[in-house]
Amino acid sequence: MLLTNLHLAQFRNYKEAELTFGKELNFLVGNNAQGKTNLLEAIFYLCHLSSPRTAEDSDLVMFGSNEALVAGLLQKISGDYELEVTIPVKGKKKATIDGVAQYKLADFQGILICVYFSPDDLKLVKGGPSERRRFMDLEISQVNPYYRYALVQYNKVLQQRNNLLKERKIDIKLLEVFSEQLIETGSLIIERRVAMIKRLNLLSRLLQRRLTDLKENLMLEYTPSFEIKNDLKEDFKKALELSLEEEKQKGYTLIGPHRDDFSMMIDDLDVRSFGSQGQQRTVVLALKLAELEFLRGEAGEYPILLLDDVFSEIDDLRRIKLFEIIKQNKVQTFISTANPKDLEDIISKQRKVFEIKAGQVGVKQDVTFG
Ligand SMILES: Nc1ncnc2c1ncn2[C@@H]1O[C@H](COP(=O)(O)OP(=O)(O)OP(=O)(O)O)[C@@H](O)[C@H]1O
Ligand SMILES: [Mg+2]
Structure with a gap:
């Protein structure tokens, strides 16, 4: 365009x-x-x-x-x-x-x-998980209106569920309803993010190699807040059940895409903890350039x-x-x-x-x- x-x-x-x-x-x-x-x-x-x-x-x-x-x-x-x-x-x-x-x-x-890249984007590597979630959400939202809608719905039900968890006497029936909605919209978000990171993994790997004269091998991996074995919704449900007691104590939801992240490794070392400044900057650049291809794949044009x-x-x-x-x-x-x-x-x-x-x-x- x-x-x-x-x-x-x-x-x-x-x-x-x-x-x-x-x-x-x-x-x-x-x-x-x-x-x-x-x-x-x-x-x-x-x-x-x-x-x-x-x-x-x-x-x-x-x-x-x-x-x-x-x-x-x-x-x-x-x-x-x-x-x-x-x-x-x-x-x-x-x-x-x-x-x-x-x-x-x-x-x-x-x-x-658009794909936007400024020196401030180093926070994508150095910052906390919320930076990386914002990155995924912003990029997928650009090309997927359903995702944008699901995010709004998810945040709404998350807020309601958190409010309920803070109450002294929890209405279990209502909690079940919220949990079901959380799983429904949350799974959609996780699915899209996993697909995006898979695609970005392939693309940014090639770009990191090009930017470093074939010296560095980058690997991205989505790291969900619960283990996904075969059935995303089932696993989500089980994880919520298992953490219910802790959630009641803490008064907020511990499982779901609002707690997820993705990792960045160069030759098996975590870029966040072990990468040099220059490596970290190059990773962000590779990610941003990979986004160009990702968005083209989704939108049909650059x-x-x-x-x-x-x-x-x-x-x-x-x-x-x-x-x-x-x-x-x-x-x-x-x-x-x-x-x-x-x-x-x-x-x-x-x-x-x-x-x-x-x-x-x-x-x-x-x-x-x-
Ligand atoms: N709302 C505003 N109204 C008027 N001027 C503003 C407003 N917001 C910012 N500025 C001014 O805009 C100027 C230029 O900002 P900008 O960040 O675009 O500079 P730049 O050319 O990118 O500089 P650098 O090379 O340092 O990054 C600043 O000096 C700032 O005071
Ligand atoms: Mg400037």
């Missing part, structure tokens, strides 16, 4: 900006604090209706303004789309597709699909790729390998950097360079090096 145009108004430090993107490589070049990440954030927002770096939508509105606007023109196999979101400082955001208001925002998500400041984090060999992969891919890519020298290795006619300065965008077909 291609994001051909982007229009911003009162978004972060952009008073007004109109950009026409190239089909392949789009570079965002500028000094620190000029608005490169803000621009990628705006594109991310068109995908997810949320920001990768703040939970408060109001942060996105330019200081002193009432509302921000992000709009984009998208070309997909299924047709062209005009996406628009207005984000008020107070109140609800409004989204339109081709001028038609969307009452269910979930219908808007999943139209523009998502767009957003790379925020990735070069400051990896050594020359890995950077060159990354460029090779990007160039071969034919994925529409947006790359930000404060150092245009980083781009010297990318020789491609298909590149477009944007100079970002204090929320203003200038277009240059090429950067001057040196």
Whole structure:
């Protein structure tokens, strides 16, 4: 898919900006604090209706303004789309597709699909299990509306079940009802996640090998909160029964996808505990590039790729390998950097360079090096 145009108004430090993107490589070049990440954030927002770096939508509105606007023109196999979101400082955001208001925002998500990678994503390896669950949930949700729905349902019943477990005298019949719903929706979530990690395992293994000149073998494995032998729902049910006493004591649910994780090993060593900084960064990069293929498999076409400041984090060999992969891919890519020298290795006619300065965008077909 291609994001051909982007229009911003009162978004972060952009008073007004109109950009026409190239089909392949789009570079965002500028000094620190000029608005490169803000621009990628705006594109991310068109995908997810949320920001990768703040939970408060109001942060996105330019200081002193009432509302921000992000709009984009998208070309997909299924047709062209005009996406628009207005984000008020107070109140609800409004989204339109081709001028038609969307009452269910979930219908808007999943139209523009993206893979986003920033230095902050190191938390995928270094952070706790919730980071990895968020990663799986966000990615599967992009291409699977049923999954998105199941997550909402699951969290609802989980909350109800937890509240019940905190009560002094527990209504056992009601607990059974909640447990059944938990198993029903929870199993759907686990199934999709297991399938995703299986696929990502194959893809990221190849990419990790390429990024490290065939030196490192990466392995991913889904690690559920209970042992899955043959029948997922049966095993889930048994595990819940076994942990009921402990759950009553603690007052919350101990079994289910909200407690799951996935492991990352390089040649049988856990990357989280034993990987070097560089290895950990490369693993995240391999995961993100693997996502491109995963999402293509699910959506039938490539998502767009957003790379925020990735070069400051990896050594020359890995950077060159990354460029090779990007160039071969034919994925529409947006790359930000404060150092245009980083781009010297990318020789491609298909590149477009944007100079970002204090929320203003200038277009240059090429950067001057040196
Ligand atoms: N709501 C807002 N209104 C106005 N300005 C904002 C708002 N939010 C952030 N900014 C400003 O946007 C500026 C640029 O931020 P951004 O993160 O995009 O920089 P950058 O070009 O990615 O820099 P770096 O190279 O350091 O990553 C910051 O200086 C910040 O003060
Ligand atoms: Mg930045």
